[in-house]
Structure formats: C-alpha cells, structure tokens
Amino acid sequence: MTHVTERFFITTAISYPNGVPHLGHAYELMASDAIARFMRLDGRDVFFLTGTDEHGLKMAQTAEREGLTPIQLADRNAAAFRAMGKALDSTNDDFIRTTEPRHYAASQAIWRRMEANGDIYLSKYSGWYSVRDEAFFDEKELTTGEGGKRFAPSGAPVEWVEEESYFFRLSAYQDKLLALYASQPDYIGPESRRNEVVSFVERGLEDLSISRKTFTWGIPVPGDEKHVMYVWVDALTNYITAAGFPDEQAPRWKYWPASVHIIGKDIVRFHAVIWPAMLMSAGLPLPKRVFGHGFLTNRGEKMSKSLGNVLDPIAMSQQYGLDAFRYFFLREIPFGADGSYSHEAIVGRLNADLANDLGNLAQRSLSMVNKNCEAKVPPRHALTGDEDTLLASAYALAAGGRRHMDSFALHAILNDIWKVVGDTNRYFAAQAPWALRKTDPARMETVLWTTAEVLRVIGLVAQPFIPIAAGKLLDLLAVPVDRRMFAHAVPDQALVPGTVLPAPMALFPRYVEPETAGEGA
C-alpha cells in the first residue's frame, strides 16, 4: 500500500469503419479488454482506448456509393463498432473517432511540432499508379506489354503520376529506431515481428509521404489547406489525442506514454517504425510496447465475403455465450499467432473446459456444501499434504499470470488456471467427500472447504477472461465485491467458515446442438 499506483494505458488499433465490424475486430477488442481487466484487477490505474479511423479515400468512396456524406457513413458505422463493444462488454474508457474536433487539434499540433523540428518538407510524390487497384506499384512489380506499356500484377494498366506532397523525414530516424529496438528488446512483440521490423529498418528508410491533394476527406494540413493529412499522421495520432494532447495539463496526459498498443500483425510496422519516429520528431515520449496479434481463419480458410464464412461477432457471442466466445479465442490461440476457429472447436472448448471442468466442479462441490454444511462455508480442520499442494498451486496463479502477462501470453495464463481446475477435479474425486460424509464428516468439511477456497482463487484470476461467470462464481462463494482483486488471491483472504452461501447455480450451460435438441421448436 505504500507504492504509487502504476498506470497502464492500453489501446487497440482504431478500426476503419467503411464496413461493419467483423470477428477480427472483436478478437482484438476482447484480447485488449482481457489485458485491461487483468491490469485493473492487479491494482493498476488503467486507461483503455479503442475507436475508429474515419478519414481517407475509401471512406469517401464508400459513402458516395451509398449515397451518403462521409460523415454520415462514419456516424453510422462508428455506432456499429461502439455497439459491438457494448455487446462484448468491453471496458474501454474512451472511444475515439478521428473526425472529432479534439483529434483535429491533436493531429495539427503534432504536425506543427514535427515541422518545427525540421522534419516536414514539401516535395513531389511520384510512382506508377493503377487507378483500378487504387495503389502504387514498384517498378519491379510491373510487367511490360507491347509498346512499353506497363501493367500492375493484377493486369491493370498503370500510369506515372506525380503529386505534390508533404514528406516526413523518416530517413533521419533510422539509427535512432535501431537504437530503440536494441535498448528495448521487448518493444515489439511477438519476437518474429520484431525481427521483421529490425531487418526492415536495417535495409534503410525512405522519407514518407504524409499528405494528399487528391482527396479532401481528412484533416487539413496546417498552413496549407490544399492538402489533407494522409493516414499516418491522422490515424496514429489518435493515441495521444485521447490522452489529451496537445494539452499536457489534461487529466489524461498522465497516462502517456501508452504501455502497449495491441494491433493486428499487418500494421506492426506502422506502429513500430513510423509512430515512434513521429513521436521522436515531436519530442514526445514513446509507447513502451507494440504487440501484433495474429489473424483468425475459419477452419484454416481466410474469412472472406465470397466464401461466405464471415461471421457476425455479436451473433456469435449470443450463440455461445459471451464468456465462452471470449474464452475460446483467448485460450485456443497463442496470443500473437494466427488461429483457426470452427463451430466444433468452440463447442468443444465450451463444453469440456467451461461446462464440464469448471462449471461442474463448482456445481458438484457447492451443492454438497449446500446440502451437508447448512449452506455455509464449512469448517476447515487440519490440512494434509494434498490440501497444501493444491492450495499452493492455486495461490501461485496470480504471480504466474503476471509473469505470462509480461509477454501477453494470455493463452498460457488460461492454461495454468485450467491445470489447477483439473487438479481440483482429481483431488475431489480422490478424496470422495460423498463417502467421507458417512465415515469422517470433519474430513469431508475440510475437503469441501479446500475445494471452495481453490474455486475462490480460480474465480479471482479468471475474471479478466470470463468476467460474467467468474463474477457469478465469486457470488456463489459470497466473496464481497471489494475483495476480488488479485491481491486477495492469498491465504490471508481465504473463505471464512460459517459464511452463508447462496444456493448453487450453473455457471455454464452445456452447448447442445439445436438440431439434436428435440422436436425443433
């Protein structure tokens, strides 16, 4: 209690809302939410941010196609992303939209600071552009047809275009970035991404085009309103906008620098190269870590509209239950790696881990308490080595979780927790309290107390991952809401015999296929 509360600022990437949220967005949000919850339960002062990135050509084009103005489209889809957060019970403290006035102010302010530092200059951006692909291509990627005409890999014709653009002197930051990666080995995670970024930067950096004159749906460049900022400055700046920038007296500025940016593996480079360089240029502190998670596939197939395997995360969370939905993705997929999901796999996890192992463990033990111990926490008599071992492994979960969290190994935390769940089922079966009831009631009480106490600790440490069920479990154990931090996962806070307990109830229903459920009502 003598130490200052540590702050923890976690962000997701901001989503591009030219469509509705899909499972990938939900995955990133759920994982980030679990980390945020973990840190809060571990006593940190957490600021958890998510939001939408609403500018750019694609938004403008999509809006036009739908007969809307860009801001109308943005309003509509940002609402859908917010709704997803709500449906997933995300605990983000703020939801930033890049079309908000505060973000215009922040983006223009960081632009001016980079400019004042001599890192922004006006020049010409040129290259082979394919209108059909909406993209520039490197000379090496092109094929040459008759008459010297060039074509993109897609077969679309390309033309040489030159465009006036502001540039950021990214090349000047190569050495500083390499020094950053060297001095902070965990700056980029997982390690495979770090290696890629390092080798990318080692190959040399070019200056970066950071404005556009070809569209207007963006934040005006200060002092030259013919230009709007291109995605880099606009999008990345959201993280400091939400912290109050440029007002360094703002209440939330204390949270900057961010503890971690949780992002998809496709945008690691932007966060690990461009963003820190921008911040260096602006004289601002750098985020501590950047972590790129993997992509999800449906049975190994990429999700795509044409394959018809794009699933609605809100519908899925309702189908399986929010906790089960979260649990599956966080447990099944090593965080940072790609992962595949299927209905069968989700149901398997739900039934095996949640309903059978944990849910049934709570049910079988607490119903015995209810029937044989007057629905009170039973007395705890002398403990044997079996109890000591089991309890010790439970009390070790919080510390072990912290260790895994250092590398955002969410799956490993869950693995450890369920190891204890399994041990507890084995303990329960080996002790057979239903037999002890007749032969040695005191011993039965000790077994039931021990099981309940282990469940208390499991409930505490499982809260970030299955918040609803963990809360229910702690309710069943009559754990006061102000004793549910990780700091309480210790022997000193153990269940007090005699405490009145509510009637047991199921934590997780088994998932039964609707087809086989009955007469199809």
Added chain:
RNA sequence: GGCAGUGUAGCUCAGCUGGUUAGAGCGUGGCACUCAUAAUGCCAAGGUCGGUGGUUCGAGCCCACUCACUGCUACCA
C-alpha cells in the same frame, strides 16, 4: 531472388544449457464412481520427433544438405 521462421501422437501444441521407457489437452477404446451440467476419475491404444547424411559415449534439441509451409521485402488500416 534475399532475410526470418515453422514442420513432434487423429487434432491443437509443450519439450530448459543434447543424457534414463518423447509429454499435455482434446478426440478414441475400456473400467470405476454417483457428489455433480450423461458430468468426474482411472487405465489403454496411438508419434522415433518432415527427409538424408554428419558431430558426439549419447540428439527431437548441434552441423550440412534437402522437401514442404508461413511471414517480411514500405505509402494497403
């Protein structure tokens, strides 16, 4: 093409600085039990660790070559 990584039981993965019968979970088969959500526990089958050749008293863990797959190789959020 260059750089990096992966390849271990049907499936998903662990395997520390090389050292007794290569592990876990799920799935499968059998048994037990009845406290419990047809739940749980126990036992078993099943891999010689992508392939070849080396180093070593000894290699899944080192080296070489080889096959397959994946990622990165900048203006795509």
